[in-house]
Amino acid sequence: MNAAFTSKCSKVGSTLLRHFGNNISGILGKPCESVAKPSCNHIFSQQQQRTFIQMRTNLKVVDNSGAKRVMCIQALKGRRGARLGDTIIASVKEAQPRGKVKKGEVVYGVVVRAAMQRGRCDGSEIKFDDNAVVLVNKQGEPIGTRVFGPVPHELRKKKHVKILSLAEHIA
Amino acid sequence: MVVARWWWEEEDHDRPLDADVGWGSEGIRKYFDKHPIKNAVGDDGVRSIGRGVGFEAGLRGRRRAVTMRLEKCWFCSSTIYPGHGIQFVRNDAKIFRFCRSKCHKNFKMKRNPRKVKWTKAYRRLHGKDMTQDATFEFERKRNRPERYDRNVAENTLKAIKKIDKVRVAREARHHAMRMKGKKAIEQRAAAKELEQSIHMVKAPIALQQEPSLTLPKIKVKVSQSQAEGNMEE
Numbered sequence: 001m002n003a004a005f006t007s008k009c010s011k012v013g014s015t016l017l018r019h020f021g022n023n024i025s026g027i028l029g030k031p032c033e034s035v036a037k038p039s040c041n042h043i044f045s046q047q048q049q050r051t052f053i054q055m056r057t058n059l060k061v062v063d064n065s066g067a068k069r070v071m072c073i074q075a076l077k078g079r080r081g082a083r084l085g086d087t088i089i090a091s092v093k094e095a096q097p098r099g100k101v102k103k104g105e106v107v108y109g110v111v112v113r114a115a116m117q118r119g120r121c122d123g124s125e126i127k128f129d130d131n132a133v134v135l136v137n138k139q140g141e142p143i144g145t146r147v148f149g150p151v152p153h154e155l156r157k158k159k160h161v162k163i164l165s166l167a168e169h170i171a
Numbered sequence: 172m173v174v175a176r177w178w179w180e181e182e183d184h185d186r187p188l189d190a191d192v193g194w195g196s197e198g199i200r201k202y203f204d205k206h207p208i209k210n211a212v213g214d215d216g217v218r219s220i221g222r223g224v225g226f227e228a229g230l231r232g233r234r235r236a237v238t239m240r241l242e243k244c245w246f247c248s249s250t251i252y253p254g255h256g257i258q259f260v261r262n263d264a265k266i267f268r269f270c271r272s273k274c275h276k277n278f279k280m281k282r283n284p285r286k287v288k289w290t291k292a293y294r295r296l297h298g299k300d301m302t303q304d305a306t307f308e309f310e311r312k313r314n315r316p317e318r319y320d321r322n323v324a325e326n327t328l329k330a331i332k333k334i335d336k337v338r339v340a341r342e343a344r345h346h347a348m349r350m351k352g353k354k355a356i357e358q359r360a361a362a363k364e365l366e367q368s369i370h371m372v373k374a375p376i377a378l379q380q381e382p383s384l385t386l387p388k389i390k391v392k393v394s395q396s397q398a399e400g401n402m403e404e
Contacts, residue, residue, distance in 0.1 A: 129259075149264065
């Protein structure tokens with residue numbers, strides 16, 4: 001596992017390799033899906049500084065639309081980028097062979113998990129392990145028929161009830 | 172079995188600590204045989220909603236979420252009041268709640284709460300705090316919002332005070348028991364030190380009589396005339 005992990009990491013870059021030892025057990029985020037900004041906090045070098053989902057952020061697709069990985073090309077809201085629950089425009093970078101979505105397509109997606117923390121309505125904060133997205137069409141209806149992993153209940157406020165009802169866990 | 176319903180968090184069974192503690196329901200049963208709480212709600216099977224009260228309320232559109240839920244910090248086990256702290260959701264949907272950034276940072280540093288001295292987990296593990304007591308059994312997480320009943324509410328509020336008093340008294344007793352032999356041990360240690368190092372101490376009279384025991388006085392010239400500083404070492 002160690003060797004495979006190293007080879008995976010070597011593509012990502014030397015910045016992430018510094019975090020290699022800390023990330024190995026995989027509890028706190030996989031480095032391949034982490035947010036693109038590499039400025040690391042040297043006091044707590046375990047984790048990167050998490051930032052917004054901005055142009056060129058790679059996100060995992062957690063539905064069965066056929067796409068595996070997308071890259072954000074535009075955040076539809078927010079000056080600095082998208083956060084948990086926001087909608088983005090993305091380009092499909094990796095896709096499964098016979099899915100509804102092909103590689104290279106431009107799709108809409110809802111950010112259902114974000115590593116950057118987001119304030120909740122009561123003032124506390126929530127953050128997730130990775131950056132994940134569920135692909136939707138322009139009307140906001142999900143393309144796939146399943147949603148994997150936990151999603152936040154804030155999606156209800158964003159009128160994505162369908163995603164919530166498909167989700168396995170709601171956090 | 173009759174249990175006063177309350178909304179406090181039940182102990183999280185995923186935590187390594189709680190496996191060792193081993194809460195038994197035997198004690199509480201005995202306690203309640205002696206001190207029954209009347210008009211409390213019977214403990215029937217709790218139907219798990221599993222999605223939180225706010226979600227449920229929003230789903231039906233019937234009532235707003237009014238329940239205040241007090242969670243426990245994953246790291247230090249202190250109570251998290253609404254609006255405080257941060258929660259981290261792992262990809263397997265396990266939720267880690269932290270009361271403050273101190274606990275969150277310690278978690279990010281992958282510290283084990285059982286090895287960090289200021290956490291409740293450490294104190295419990297090392298016998299510093301009372302662990303097994305019937306009074307702890309009242310703090311439970313219940314996923315069903317309770318229908319308001321004036322009698323039940325009144326009795327619960329009464330019971331809380333009573334239980335709190337009992338718990339504080341028992342904790343004090345536990346502390347007293349834990350500290351019982353401390354004074355004797357300290358005294359013994361002091362006596363031993365006195366015995367072993369008494370030769371380092373000389374009586375003041377002996378010091379006066381025998382000048383070799385003290386350091387010799389050195390006369391130092393001081394330039395200022397007003398004070399003839401007797402500089403002693």
